[in-house]
Amino acid sequence: xxxRAPASPSAPPHFADRLVTQxxxxxxxxxxGLDPHLAAIPAAFARGSMQAGDPASAEAVDAFLTAVxxxxxxxxxxxxxxxxxxxxxxxxxxRVLDGLCARAREAGLLVLLDAKRGDIGSTAEGYAGAYLxxxxxxxxxxxxxNPYLGFDTLEPFARVALGAGRGLFVLVKTSNPGSGDLQDxxxxxxxxxxxxxxxxxxxxxxxxxxxxxxxSLGVVCGATWPDQARRVREALPRALFLVPGYGAxxxxxxxxxxxxxxxxxxxxxxxxxxxxxxxxxxxxRGTPDxxxxxxxxxxxxxxxxxxxxxxxRG
Amino acid sequence: xxxRAPASPSAPPHFADRLVTQxxxxxxxxxxGLDPHLAAIPAAFARGSMQAGDPASAEAVDAFLTAVxxxxxxxxxxxxxxxxxxxxxxxxxxRVLDGLCARAREAGLLVLLDAKRGDIGSTAEGYAGAYLxxxxxxxxxxxxxNPYLGFDTLEPFARVALGAGRGLFVLVKTSNPGSGDLQDxxxxxxxxxxxxxxxxxxxxxxxxxxxxxxxSLGVVCGATWPDQARRVREALPRALFLVPGYGAxxxxxxxxxxxxxxxxxxxxxxxxxxxxxxxxxxxxRGTPDxxxxxxxxxxxxxxxxxxxxxxxRG
Numbered sequence: 001x002x003x004r005a006p007a008s009p010s011a012p013p014h015f016a017d018r019l020v021t022q023x024x025x026x027x028x029x030x031x032x033g034l035d036p037h038l039a040a041i042p043a044a045f046a047r048g049s050m051q052a053g054d055p056a057s058a059e060a061v062d063a064f065l066t067a068v069x070x071x072x073x074x075x076x077x078x079x080x081x082x083x084x085x086x087x088x089x090x091x092x093x094x095r096v097l098d099g100l101c102a103r104a105r106e107a108g109l110l111v112l113l114d115a116k117r118g119d120i121g122s123t124a125e126g127y128a129g130a131y132l133x134x135x136x137x138x139x140x141x142x143x144x145x146n147p148y149l150g151f152d153t154l155e156p157f158a159r160v161a162l163g164a165g166r167g168l169f170v171l172v173k174t175s176n177p178g179s180g181d182l183q184d185x186x187x188x189x190x191x192x193x194x195x196x197x198x199x200x201x202x203x204x205x206x207x208x209x210x211x212x213x214x215x216s217l218g219v220v221c222g223a224t225w226p227d228q229a230r231r232v233r234e235a236l237p238r239a240l241f242l243v244p245g246y247g248a249x250x251x252x253x254x255x256x257x258x259x260x261x262x263x264x265x266x267x268x269x270x271x272x273x274x275x276x277x278x279x280x281x282x283x284x285r286g287t288p289d290x291x292x293x294x295x296x297x298x299x300x301x302x303x304x305x306x307x308x309x310x311x312x313r314g
Numbered sequence: 315x316x317x318r319a320p321a322s323p324s325a326p327p328h329f330a331d332r333l334v335t336q337x338x339x340x341x342x343x344x345x346x347g348l349d350p351h352l353a354a355i356p357a358a359f360a361r362g363s364m365q366a367g368d369p370a371s372a373e374a375v376d377a378f379l380t381a382v383x384x385x386x387x388x389x390x391x392x393x394x395x396x397x398x399x400x401x402x403x404x405x406x407x408x409r410v411l412d413g414l415c416a417r418a419r420e421a422g423l424l425v426l427l428d429a430k431r432g433d434i435g436s437t438a439e440g441y442a443g444a445y446l447x448x449x450x451x452x453x454x455x456x457x458x459x460n461p462y463l464g465f466d467t468l469e470p471f472a473r474v475a476l477g478a479g480r481g482l483f484v485l486v487k488t489s490n491p492g493s494g495d496l497q498d499x500x501x502x503x504x505x506x507x508x509x510x511x512x513x514x515x516x517x518x519x520x521x522x523x524x525x526x527x528x529x530s531l532g533v534v535c536g537a538t539w540p541d542q543a544r545r546v547r548e549a550l551p552r553a554l555f556l557v558p559g560y561g562a563x564x565x566x567x568x569x570x571x572x573x574x575x576x577x578x579x580x581x582x583x584x585x586x587x588x589x590x591x592x593x594x595x596x597x598x599r600g601t602p603d604x605x606x607x608x609x610x611x612x613x614x615x616x617x618x619x620x621x622x623x624x625x626x627r628g
Contacts, residue, residue, distance in 0.1 A: 037436070053449050084433060084440030090451030091409035098405050116433055118460060119398060120490040122351065126398030135367050137404030146432060148462035148485060150492030171462060176434040178464030181513065182506065187499040192506070199495065 012134070012165030015142055015216040016240055017209035019110055019167070022077035024265040028309040029257070031112065031242070032072050032301070033275025034081040034100070036061040038088075040280040044290035058092040061085075065100050067290075068279060071297060073107035075305065078141075080242075080273055083115045098138045110141040112242070112271075116171060118146035124153050128160035142167030144220060144242070151199050158203050158217070167216040167240070168207075172196050172232055175222025175245030184228075193228060197235035204239050214269070215239050223251025223272065226258035233259040233269075241270030247277035247304065253311040266312035274304050326448070326479030329456055329530040330554055331523035333424055333481070336391035338579040342623040343571070345426065345556070346386050346615070347589025348395040348414070350375040352402075354594040358604035372406040375399075379414050381604075382593060385611060387421035389619065392455075394556075394587055397429045412452045424455040426556070426585075430485060432460035438467050442474035456481030458534060458556070465513050472517050472531065481530040481554075482521075486510050486546055489536025489559030498542075507542060511549035518553050528583070529553050537565025537586065540572035547573040547583075555584030561591035561618065567625040580626035588618050 023029050038050050038057055045064040048056025065081075072079065081100065086093035101111045117127040131140050145157055147170050154170065161168050173183050173193040183193040190198075200217060207216040218240035221229045229241065246256040253272070260267035277300060284296035337343050352364050352371055359378040362370025379395075386393060395414065400407035415425045431441040445454050459471055461484050468484065475482050487497055487507040497507040504512075514531060521530040532554035535543045543555065560570040567586070574581035591614060598610035 035437075051449070052443055052447075052451055082433075082437055082440070084431075084437045084444065087444040088440045088451060090444070091405050091412050093451070094408045095405035116431070116460075117398075119396075119430055120488060123349075123396055123398045126396070126402045129366055130398065130401040130404070133366075135365070137366055137402060137407070146430075146460050146462055148460055148496060149488045150490060150495035150497070152490055152492030152495070174434060174463045176464060176466055178466030181464035181466070182462060182510065183464070185501040185506065185509065187501060187506075192496065192499065192501075195499065196496065 012163065014165050014209040014211070015110070015161070015167030016207070016214040016218075017211040019077055019240065019271070020212040020214045020268060022110070023268060023271070024263070026075070026077055027265065028305045029268070029271045029312060030076050030304050030308050031078045031080050031271040031273040032068070032076050032278055033114070033273045034065050034068065034079055035275040035279065036065060036085045037276070037280070040276070042284060042290070042293040043286070043288040044293055052088045055092055058089045058096045061089065061093065062096045062099065066103065068297070069100060069104045069107060069109065071294070072301065073104075073109055075301065076109070078110040078112055078271055079104050080112045080114050082275070083113060101138060101140055105141070112142040112144070112167070112169065113140040114144045116144050116146045118149050118153060120149060120153055121156060124156040125160075128157045132157065132160045132164055132166040134164045142169060142216070142218070144169045144171065146171050147196050154203065158206065161216060162207060167218060169218040169220050169240075169242040170196070170200060172219040173221045173225055173228045175224045175251070179222065191228075191231075194231050194235065197232045200236060200239070204236050208238055213238060218242055218270070220244065221259060223256040226255045229259040233261075243270055243272045246272045247274045253307040257308070257311045260312060268312065272308055278304060326477065328479050328523040328525070329424070329475070329481030330521070330528040330532075331525040333391055333554065333585070334526040334528050334582060336424070337582060337585070338577070340389070340391055341579065342619045343582070343585045343626060344390050344618050344622050345392045345394050345585040345587040346382070346390050346592055347428070347587045348379050348382065348393055349589040349593065350379060350399045351590070351594070354590070356598060356604070356607040357600070357602040358607055366402045369406055372403045372410045375403065375407065376410045376413065380417065382611070383414060383418045383421060383423065385608070386615065387418075387423055389615065390423070392424040392426055392585055393418050394426045394428050396589070397427060415452060415454055419455070426456040426458070426481070426483065427454040428458045430458050430460045432463050432467060434463060434467055435470060438470040439474075442471045446471065446474045446478055446480040448478040456483060456530070456532070458483045458485065460485050461510050468517065472520065475530060476521060481532060483532040483534050483556040484510070484514060486533040487535045487539055487542045489538045489565070493536065505542075505545075508545050508549065511546045514550060514553070518550050522552055527552060532556055532584070534558065535573060537570040540569045543573040547575075557584055557586045560586045561588045567621040571622070571625045574626060582626065586622055592618060
């Protein structure tokens with residue numbers, strides 16, 4: 001990558017350095033989520049019955065997201081495929097995802113796979129080997145992971161990420177209404193999500209990048225909870241935030257960048273994801289015409305880029 | 315299934331009723347874990363380089379686990395593929411897993427997919443649709459899920475499981491050394507895992523089976539923590555326990571069935587998983603001879619069946 005952060009020739013690329021460098025250059029932290037809800041895919045891309053069990057649906061997803069990737073290349077730093085929607089299509093869906101990840105990376109986009117994986121030791125190694133290792137079967141640049149099993153279960157992911165220059169985003173405070181059921185429960189006077197954040201400090205330090213000072217150990221922290229985001233930022237000053245819930249889930253641009261701090265090109269320190277609001281813009285709903293979708297898509301993309309760019313500069 | 319519990323003709327099969335009926339008939343609660351660690355697969359089944367990136371490795375996994383499934387059919391009620399080891403092989407691994415799940419179900423085995431999935435609303439629906447729906451791309455009988463995101467995120471899984479007669483096993487107290495990092499933290503005088511168990515009581519009731527009274531809402535509760543298992547059993551008297559960690563991870567047969575209660579054919583109320591101890595028995599290590607592996611496999615299988623059968627009767 002031409003704009004990778006300078007490092008010793010033998011060092012692997014560093015995820016956070018690459019991401020932050022690219023976000024500074026583009027002037028906004030938008031991440032485009034690749035969530036191919038079958039029922040919402042524009043008619044121009046539909047194939048077969050558009051049911052999960054129909055192999056033609058995987059071809060439709062491929063055609064649709066290939067168009068999306070080609071339109072966002074050079075305009076955003078990173079895309080986030082949500083693997084559940086590919087798993088829904090069986091192994092053919094995973095084969096499509098594999099091709100899309102490769103295409104996105106060839107186009108210079110970073111790929112964050114939203115898989116929320118988590119398991120004990122040797123199994124966590126299996127997941128890390130699947131996606132993060134330098135010889136991974138389906139290599140991506142970063143992965144979301146779930147901490148419920150304990151900090152020891154994050155270690156295999158961290159080890160592989162460190163060796164291969166990949167990134168991790170640990171679920172800390174999610175954007176859904178029930179996220180408080182466990183995450184907000186008080187443990188010794190502090191909410192559990194705060195204890196999770198505190199427990200990640202060691203990994204955060206180990207994964208700090210030489211060029212930007214940001215860590216490849218990131219956190220997931222929903223746009224719907226700005227106060228909680230401040231608590232997590234205090235615990236983890238160098239962690240990149242993956243902020244879901246901007247747009248469709250009700251979070252505003254200014255709430256989404258609540259945890260960001262001053263940097264050389266505006267406030268920085270994370271990425272803000274939008275999926276449905278960009279992929280399936282209201283203005284293109286029900287249209288059988290690809291051009292109408294393209295126009296509505298580009299408008300939604302530019303609007304999100306503009307709003308988030310304003311938010312980090314304002 | 316000929317021994318499915320009696321129910322109205324229009325009702326879907328009920329996972330817990332089917333599982334418990336079969337366990338009673340066989341006289342033991344052993345579940346065989348299908349964890350194809352590439353480095354451990356017997357030489358008799360090896361193909362190509364046995365590296366994750368080599369497509370021949372997926373063929374080796376297929377050949378090996380086909381032999382395993384054929385040997386356990388009729389001797390155990392249920393098998394538990396660990397999806398991480400298939401994901402490690404990319405989409406070819408998922409295609410192999412798909413075929414193995416179908417083969418196991420055709421042989422009368424129940425299939426519990428150990429995937430520990432969890433995500434917010436519409437994404438949880440995607441995962442449930444992938445594995446649990448009656449028209450799932452890769453249908454299995456039950457799925458492990460992670461509760462960290464909150465109880466609302468379990469609802470889509472429960473709805474699909476209820477409609478299709480499938481089962482769920484929610485992570486409550488895992489078997490790894492660091493499981494206490496979050497799961498044991500005290501919340502209002504109770505450990506978090508206990509709060510998780512308490513919060514599952516509503517789902518447990520909704521998924522109770524008409525024939526046996528056991529619920530298709532189960533829990534994962536490691537064999538390494540018998541005291542904690544008692545706490546979970548108090549909260550969830552009708553939940554089936556998936557007990558990992560028997561054998562290789564250091565739990566004994568009597569500890570593994572700690573949470574079981576008296577039933578018509580010995581103590582019952584869960585399944586006890588063994589993976590490596592049966593798949594990769596020490597007596598067959600390094601042998602290039604398929605017959606040596608078969609003999610060692612059968613011995614390890616019968617030993618586990620015997621120990622667990624004694625434990626539920628003794």
